[in-house]
Amino acid sequence: MNTIKLQRMSQEEFDFYIRNKVPRYAESIAKNTKIGEQQALETAEQKLKSLLPEGNNTPGHLLFNVIQDNTFIGYIWIKISDETKQAFLYEIYIEEQFRSRGNGTLAIQLLEELLVEQGIKSFNLHVFGHNTGALKLYERMGFNIVGVNMQKKLTST
Numbered sequence: 001m002n003t004i005k006l007q008r009m010s011q012e013e014f015d016f017y018i019r020n021k022v023p024r025y026a027e028s029i030a031k032n033t034k035i036g037e038q039q040a041l042e043t044a045e046q047k048l049k050s051l052l053p054e055g056n057n058t059p060g061h062l063l064f065n066v067i068q069d070n071t072f073i074g075y076i077w078i079k080i081s082d083e084t085k086q087a088f089l090y091e092i093y094i095e096e097q098f099r100s101r102g103n104g105t106l107a108i109q110l111l112e113e114l115l116v117e118q119g120i121k122s123f124n125l126h127v128f129g130h131n132t133g134a135l136k137l138y139e140r141m142g143f144n145i146v147g148v149n150m151q152k153k154l155t156s157t
Helices: 011-033 037-051 103-117 132-140
Strands: 004-008 061-068 071-081 086-094 122-125
Touching: 004 103, 011 037, 011 061, 061 086, 061 103, 071 103, 086 103, 103 132
Parallel strands: 086 122
Antiparallel strands: 004 061, 061 071, 071 086
8 A cells, every 4th residue: 555754944955955856937928928938947046045044954844855755756835823823835746657546645645644743724835727737636636716816917018
């Protein structure tokens, strides 16, 4: 039977994560905003630096490796606010070869257990509109849409 566990990232694992996160995040930014690749990379880098100013030691942020049967299969990054008793999921990323097997569901269930143990009352996230697989996963897991961002690109005539 496959087992999933969440393991806090070491500094070396965090450094590897950020090197891989920047281009993945930039790709989503470019796809959703239609800006150029270089600008998307710069935006992704700046945003990640502002969100994690102290890297893996940024207060309130927890970064995990998702491990299945002693094999790395992905990442989870959350921020917990003890004041508001809310958590925000910045990322769940499951390597492509481990997707569509229930691994994302299991990882989120483990994360929810951890959040409940810490007294967290609300679990929030953002998902890009093109990410239909994630949207379906979150809806299956009981997440509700609380707002919708929309964009229309304008061109001069």
